[in-house]
Amino acid sequence: MTDESRSRAQEITQRAIASFDDCASERLMTIMKSLTYHLHQFAKEVSLTTEEWMAGIDFLMATGKISSDKRNEFILLSDLLGLSSLQVAINERADEATESTVLGPFFVEGAKVFQNGADISNGAQGEATYVSITISDSAGEAISGVAVDVWGADADGFYDVQYKGDKLFNRGRFLSDDEGKVSFWSILPVAYPVPSDGPGGELLRATSRSNMRPAHIHFALAKEGFRQVVTHLFVDGDPYLGRDAVFGERDSLVCKFHRASGDETATEAKLQTSHYEIQHNFTMARI
Amino acid sequence: MTDESRSRAQEITQRAIASFDDCASERLMTIMKSLTYHLHQFAKEVSLTTEEWMAGIDFLMATGKISSDKRNEFILLSDLLGLSSLQVAINERADEATESTVLGPFFVEGAKVFQNGADISNGAQGEATYVSITISDSAGEAISGVAVDVWGADADGFYDVQYKGDKLFNRGRFLSDDEGKVSFWSILPVAYPVPSDGPGGELLRATSRSNMRPAHIHFALAKEGFRQVVTHLFVDGDPYLGRDAVFGERDSLVCKFHRASGDETATEAKLQTSHYEIQHNFTMARI
Structure with a gap:
């Protein structure tokens, strides 16, 4: 940059910030001024070329x-x-609540409501997994009536909404019972690549980064x-823990998924055959 | 932010930058690391809440x-x-070339080619304006065969592509002749608001900013x-000069649009009636 272009750039930054x-x-003024300042800092730091600026615009258009x-x-x-994970960390409170992590791109509002014990897999490929959770407050008191949204990929690493058509699977909403419990049949999560299309x-690909997320x-x-609480439960032992493409892992969210050999005397057919089981306690903080 | 959340945020920023x-x-590594760093700096500086992050995502989705x-x-x-104008300033060279300014959102690839002297207004409302430009190099030598794209709004401040339907107006491409000249009939530009829909x-609106651009x-x-050279010619005397909503003005690009009373002896009908005239010399730098 020449001196003249540097001073013009400086003037434009000042005018853009002052426009707010x-x-x-x-609050909005603070956010917009800070966003404008840092956006300009970035462009100046790398001396963004016109072609690079246009490539960025095209990239955002394609994203839309x-x-x-x-x-x-x-x-x-x-x-x-890493912005999503950073935002979660920024908003983490110093309390006993279960740690949060990223929401991810595949949450769907208004999922189907299931009764406890239901099978949400809806035909999705994957090893049967029985999930039971309890929800309590910081004092250990059970919390009933918590709306619990659950969603996960299938054995091929794809979420329902990534397939053509409207069929939803491995996704549902539960209400915790009087003992703060929710239980359901799902499928064993696998490590999967984030959408590559x-x-x-x-x-x-352009930056030679791994596209894998550990199973969750x-x-x-x-x-x-x-x-x-917006969070995941990760599968202990997953080789991608520690190098999640979206920086979402938390040690406290890693759980053992136990292999259970079938119990031939069980009343439920699924329990009679080999499956996985997971149990986890969630804590919610009062506000 | 608690100490723990601050140290986790720091770790996420480091991991996100190191992922590149x-x-x-x-070059791409430099750009992505700088972008990530400044994006995180912004989020940390304002302690971006989850609701604000989601509002930003929704805003980008609506933009797409x-x-x-x-x-x-x-x-x-x-x-x-101000990023577009900043990027232009960053890339400004210390030479004699005509100053650049923002491209704007309404450029269309592959505009219709016209002969010199043609009327590009295609029925658009506005006062008839005769534009004649010459293009020369830094030494003053005429440059022939320059592809010149021209586009502008109508008297209501709208571009052709902002209307429903496929009709294009006040938009065209010319080739400079052996004397480096391009001339055409257009319409007098007026100050207009950027798209508000x-x-x-x-x-x-949310930030109480002016939406007006000076006529160009x-x-x-x-x-x-x-x-x-991607630029505008602004109309001298426009009240919005100095407070362009997109920070695009340059003193060197402000031109006098003269009112010409009709010349009854002219061979061309348009010249016989009252109209505006503008003349400008563009300079291009060899690379």
Whole structure:
């Protein structure tokens, strides 16, 4: 940059930041000024060329184009740049609540409600896994009536919404019972690559980054009066733990998925054959 | 932020930046590491909440949704945040070439080619304006065969592509003649608001920012062997000069649009009636 172009760049940055001076919301003013400042710092630091700027615009246009009600590629980008995980860390409280991690791009509002003990796999390929969780507050008291959203990929590493058609699988909503318990049949999660058919995958390929996420099941727990918990349970022993493409692992969220040999005397057919079992206690903090 | 959450945030930032360590392209590595660093700096500086992060994702999703082959809302956002104008300033060279400014969201590839002297307005409302330009190199030598793209809004402040339907107006491509000249009939540009029906307009309203751009005609000049010039000519005296919503003004690009009373003896009918005239010399730098 020449001196003249540097001083013009400086002037443009100042004008762009000052353009938010009249914003009525102080919080929005703070956010927009900081965003503008850091965006400009980035462009100046790398001396962004016109071609690179245009490539960035094209990348965002492609991200918008592949996104839909069932696929949020902007969340994937946020995940891949570590922004989602950072945002979770920034908002972590110093309490006993279960740690949160990234929401991911495949959460769907209004999932089907199941009764405890139901099988949510809906025909998805994968090894049968019985999940039982309990939810309590910081004092250990069971919390009933918690809405628990659960979603996960199939044995091929794809979520229902990644397939053509409208069939949903391995996704559901439960309510915790009087003992704070939720239980259901799902399938054993496997490590899988993040979607590679869009700009997110293109970014990973162009930068020689791993596209793998360690195996996990998604949970979102919500009840009025308690802080929401959006998290995963990871499978202990997964080779991708510690190098999650979206930086989502937390030690406290790694669980043992036990292999259970069938119990021939069990009343439920599924329990009679070999399957996996997992048990986990979630803690929610009152607000 | 608690100490623990601060140290976790720090770790996530480091991991996200380090994830680009294996990028084969050194330039792309530099860009992605800087982008990640500054994006994280922003989120930490404002302690971005989960709701604010989700609002940002929703905003980008809406930006993608309203964008199309004929409308690039991401360019508008880049314009409104001053990034487009900054990028132009960063890439400005210390030579005699005509100053550049923002491309804007309404450039269309492959515009119709016209002969010199043609009327490109195609029925668009506005006061008839005769534009004549000459293109020369730094030594003052005329440059022939320069492809000159021209586009502008109508008297209501809208570009052709902002209307429903496929009709294009006030847009065309010319080739400079042996004397480096291009001339055409267009319409007098007026100050206009940037599009208000999408996320860009929403951002301006939410932050009480002006949505006005001073009147201008867009030009893009290209010829092999010369550095491209993407610029505007602004109308001298426009009240919005100095407070352009996209920070695009340059003193050297402000031109006098003269009112010409009709010349009854002229051979061309348009010249016989009252109209505006503008003359400008563009300079292109050899590369």
